[in-house]
Amino acid sequence: MSQLFSFSRFSRLFRRHTAEFLPSYAMATAVLAGGIGLVLGFVVYMNVLNTTIQGMLFMLGLLAAGALFTAGIFAQYGAPKQATVALTLPASQLEKYLVGWVYSFLIFSVVYTAAFYLVDWLMVSADDWYGRPKELFHLFDAQKIYEIYFYYAALHAGALWGAIFFEKNHFLKTAFGALVLAVVLVAANYQVVKAFAGDKLQMASPFSGITLNDATGFYRVSLPEAQAQWYILLPLVLAALLWRATYLRLTEKQL
Amino acid sequence: MEFKDNEAIYLQIAGYVSEQILRQPWGPDEKIPSVRDLASELQVNPNTVMRTYEFLQNQGVVYNKRGIGFFVSPDAEARVKQFRRERFLQQELPGFFNTISLLGVGFDELQQRYQQFQAGQAALIPATTDEKQ
Amino acid sequence: MVRIRNLHFGYSRRVPLFENLSLTLERGHIYGLLGKNGAGKSTLLKNIVGLAFPQAGTCEVNGHPAAARLPVVLEDLFFLPEELHAPALTADQFVAHTAGFYPKFSEVQFHRYLAELEVPRQTKLPKLSFGQQKKFMIAFALAANTGLLVLDEPTNGLDIPSKVQFRKTLAGALSEDRCMIISTHQVRDLDSLIDTVLVVHNREIVLNADLDQLAERLTFGTAGPADTAGALYAEPSVRGRQVVRPNLGGSYGKVDLELLFNAVAGDNPAVVNYLNATPARHEPAV
Numbered sequence: 001m002s003q004l005f006s007f008s009r010f011s012r013l014f015r016r017h018t019a020e021f022l023p024s025y026a027m028a029t030a031v032l033a034g035g036i037g038l039v040l041g042f043v044v045y046m047n048v049l050n051t052t053i054q055g056m057l058f059m060l061g062l063l064a065a066g067a068l069f070t071a072g073i074f075a076q077y078g079a080p081k082q083a084t085v086a087l088t089l090p091a092s093q094l095e096k097y098l099v100g101w102v103y104s105f106l107i108f109s110v111v112y113t114a115a116f117y118l119v120d121w122l123m124v125s126a127d128d129w130y131g132r133p134k135e136l137f138h139l140f141d142a143q144k145i146y147e148i149y150f151y152y153a154a155l156h157a158g159a160l161w162g163a164i165f166f167e168k169n170h171f172l173k174t175a176f177g178a179l180v181l182a183v184v185l186v187a188a189n190y191q192v193v194k195a196f197a198g199d200k201l202q203m204a205s206p207f208s209g210i211t212l213n214d215a216t217g218f219y220r221v222s223l224p225e226a227q228a229q230w231y232i233l234l235p236l237v238l239a240a241l242l243w244r245a246t247y248l249r250l251t252e253k254q255l
Numbered sequence: 256m257e258f259k260d261n262e263a264i265y266l267q268i269a270g271y272v273s274e275q276i277l278r279q280p281w282g283p284d285e286k287i288p289s290v291r292d293l294a295s296e297l298q299v300n301p302n303t304v305m306r307t308y309e310f311l312q313n314q315g316v317v318y319n320k321r322g323i324g325f326f327v328s329p330d331a332e333a334r335v336k337q338f339r340r341e342r343f344l345q346q347e348l349p350g351f352f353n354t355i356s357l358l359g360v361g362f363d364e365l366q367q368r369y370q371q372f373q374a375g376q377a378a379l380i381p382a383t384t385d386e387k388q
Numbered sequence: 389m390v391r392i393r394n395l396h397f398g399y400s401r402r403v404p405l406f407e408n409l410s411l412t413l414e415r416g417h418i419y420g421l422l423g424k425n426g427a428g429k430s431t432l433l434k435n436i437v438g439l440a441f442p443q444a445g446t447c448e449v450n451g452h453p454a455a456a457r458l459p460v461v462l463e464d465l466f467f468l469p470e471e472l473h474a475p476a477l478t479a480d481q482f483v484a485h486t487a488g489f490y491p492k493f494s495e496v497q498f499h500r501y502l503a504e505l506e507v508p509r510q511t512k513l514p515k516l517s518f519g520q521q522k523k524f525m526i527a528f529a530l531a532a533n534t535g536l537l538v539l540d541e542p543t544n545g546l547d548i549p550s551k552v553q554f555r556k557t558l559a560g561a562l563s564e565d566r567c568m569i570i571s572t573h574q575v576r577d578l579d580s581l582i583d584t585v586l587v588v589h590n591r592e593i594v595l596n597a598d599l600d601q602l603a604e605r606l607t608f609g610t611a612g613p614a615d616t617a618g619a620l621y622a623e624p625s626v627r628g629r630q631v632v633r634p635n636l637g638g639s640y641g642k643v644d645l646e647l648l649f650n651a652v653a654g655d656n657p658a659v660v661n662y663l664n665a666t667p668a669r670h671e672p673a674v
Contacts, residue, residue, distance in 0.1 A: 003458050009489070016485040020475050081473035088437055090462035090489040251457070255439045260642045263603065264580065295560030298552065299580045300418055302562075306600075 003092060010095040017099050025103075032065055033115045040123040049120075049127050054137035058116055059148040063155055065112060067178075070104040070159035071171035078167035080255055087253065097247045100163075105156050109149060113139075147232050154235035157242030164249045256297045262346075264299060265306040271297075272311060273335040276327055283329045287317060290325075314338055389415050389536055389567045390436055394445035397428075397435060405431055407591040408445070415535065416564045420582035421571040422649050427588050429571040430470065433538050436569070437467040449536060463491055465536040466529040470544060474513035474521045482513060483528070490532040498531035505553050519545045526554065530561045537568045543577040551577050575645040585645065589653040594660055599643055605663065607635045608644035620658040621651035632659055 039057060043049050076082040086096065117136070124134050139146045155178075162174025193210055194201045201212060212219045256271065258264050272293075275281045287293075290308060294301040308325050311317045316334045317325045328334065355365070390413035398404035405428040413419060423429045434440040435447045438454040438461070447454045452461045475482065479502075487493040502509065505523040513521060522545055529537060543551050559581060562568060569586075572578055585602070587595040611619070611631040621632040632651045635641070651659040 003460060006459075009459065012485075012488050019477060019481060019485050023476075079473075081469070081471050082475075084439065084467065084469045085473050085475075087439055087457065088462055088465075088467050089486070090459045092459050093457060252441075254441055255434060258580065258642070261640065263600070263640045264642070266640075291560045291562070294562070295556045298555035298559055300562070300583045301559060302416070302583050303580075 005092060005094050005098075009091050010098060013089070013091045013095050014099050014102070017103070028069065029111060029115060032112065033119055035065075036061060036116055036119045037123070040119060044123055044127045048130065049124055051135050051137040052143075054120055054124075055143055055145045058120075058137065059145060059151075061116060062109070062112055062148055062152055066104070066108055066152055067155055067159045067175065068171055069108055070156050071163050071174050073100045073104040073160070074163040074250075075170065077164060077250070077253060078170070083253070083255055087255070093251045094247065097250050101160065101243070104160060105153070109152065150232050150235050150239075153239035154242075157239040157246065161242050161246045161249065164246050164253070256299075265303050265310060268293075268297065268299070268304060268307040269310055272307065273316065273339065276316065276331050276335055281327050283327050283331060285327050286323070287325050287327060389413055389450060390569075391448045392435070392446070395435065395442050395447055396444035397431065397440065397442055399431075404443075404591060406588075409588075409592050411586070411593050411596065413536075413567050413569060415567045416562070417567060417584050418558075418562055418582050419567075419569040419584045419586055420575070420578055420645075421569055421586045421588065422573075422575065422645070422653070423571075423588040424653055427653075428591075429588060430540055432588060433467070433540055433569070433571055436536075437465060437538055438462075439467075463489065464534050465538065466490070466532050466534045467538045468522075468525055468529050468540065468542060470541040472518070472521050472525055474516070476512065476514055478512050479507075479509050479524060486528070487532075490534065492533035494531050494533060497533070498527055501527035501530055501557055504557050505550065519547060519550055522546060523550060523554070526557070530557065533566075535566060537566065539568070539570045541572055541574075542570060543572065543574050555581055575649065579643075579645050582645075585643075585648070587649060587652050595648075595652045595663070597663065602643045602648070602663075603635075603640060605635050606643070606648070606659070607633050607637075607639070607641040608647050609633075609641060620662055621647075621654075621656055623647070623650060634662060 036057075039061075040049060040054075043053055043057070047053070076086045089096075121136060124136055127134070137143075137145065158178055159171075159174050162177065163170050166173045190201075197210060197212065201210065210221050212221065256268075258267050272281075272287065275287075281287055288296070290301050290304045294304045297304070308317060308319070312319055312325070314334060315328055316331045316338065318328050319325050354360075390411070392409060392411040395406050395409040395411075396404060397406045397409075409432075421429050421432070431440060435442060436449065436454055438449075438457045441455040449461050449465060452458050454461065477485070483495070483498065487495065487498075502524070505527055507520055507523045507527060508516070513524065516524065522542070526539075526542060529539070543554060546554060555578070558568070570578060570582070582599060584598050585595060586593055606620075609631055610625075610628045611622070619631045619633050622629045624630075630644070630647050632647060648659070
């Protein structure tokens, strides 16, 4: 059996985590479904639940719920009594990390997607579409909603890092930190681009094109479509870096 | 088991084992409790019991069958009595001498009282024989 | 089994808890770890099990650094902290999910220890009283048959019958290839189980001695007020002055661990200096 990873040991650890936390995760799923139902129900009440709105809410919900769930996945390593057991349990630290990762990234994504589709389907069926055909949004159409999983990877990595770094109030601190970081990133990006684009700069978002405005009109500068599709890998790179940093943080955890 | 302060624990345990041998719960060639069982029962470190058993083995009171355990020697009773005799002479007698010396009790008086004691013991014997039957 | 060399550790950089601390623990012994509050008993145990990392020096278990938390090391050690966490599982569920991590775990022994310690089997762990939870974990720890067993204040929270059961169970569990280290304030609970006493004081191990050897080299007793000649350490008590003297007469006196601790963990280095200066005598022939 390797000291770094052994599948039998990993599955044993996974089963143990499940036995201990499944009741609370099941409850969280129920709350999640309820929450989605509430929001979608509200939209149905106010308007037609068209595919654009469905897609948007899907993406927002994935990020918000995912961040919340992930922030607490390593809670046991922050509480001293539980952490003693968790850290001295004879499994490799990679296995312990992966249990948290699998649950908060893979399993969460699947469960969330399934729950959202289920509730959405119920809402769409119940909604009166004013004669138009009822439509459920697609993950893989022109809107490229599936890309949200890539952005979730980056967000997840940040939340996971916060989960292991902060010992209490994980979500608050991580969210606050992420917010501050986002503001700084946007502001810094704008300033840097402005330094070489001049006063004509209208808008510059990170990982995207820039918009210029002068007397003749609006111009947009960005990468050609063929290259622009590679943008989506950037969050993955960020995710990979943070995932690794989180694993290392776990190995350095002391009580 | 409560241990006294003035004697090594392993020796006190040796005394306990000898007591069991004399009173016949543990007869000749019978297996005595393993080191760990006795340690557990008396709530002491097994190393101490090991010391006891080694000590008793040196005295010839018990013998060891490798892999099986410790057994009472066939002549254990005699050896125990001999060991106790030695122990009495070494440990308790000096205290006794100290006391009679301090209190001025002479050997004549001791001899007289001992003869009385022996007479009393002899008078008891027919009665005890009856009781045993 | 456990080798600590020149360990340097402190929770804050400027105030070290241990400086140049060296210690070796061997199989087949029950070590008693004593120290004042704040001296670092729990921290030393955490270094041994990999929950705290040396800032300098090494701390190895079975030849591997404890801080690496390798599964092969963790499988052969069990740490029972002073404050337990009882996961929301029943006793059977806990065993079903945790025993598999310890290759030498014996279910037969576990049930026997549970019976000896009188722990109910069917209840969910968080619903047991603290003492019962502790006994449950002690049974599990012993049944895991790990080479190293580290217990931090195990008798804390146990009622008197439980302490008796604990002593009996622990005494029956020590074997030649097991090493147990127990940190405690309640020396009276454990003094006939311990065979080697460790005292941590002033950032180092100030005493590491076999109890039998201590009994040969020191006497512990009560002395009248005028009778303190040759005493290495004396303290007042209800019965008179409690005195520690060199054992020059070869007589046996049981080691009074509490008195020894006071003598060693105070400001007076006389006892420690005496023990370090005089070589151990061989056992007198009986």
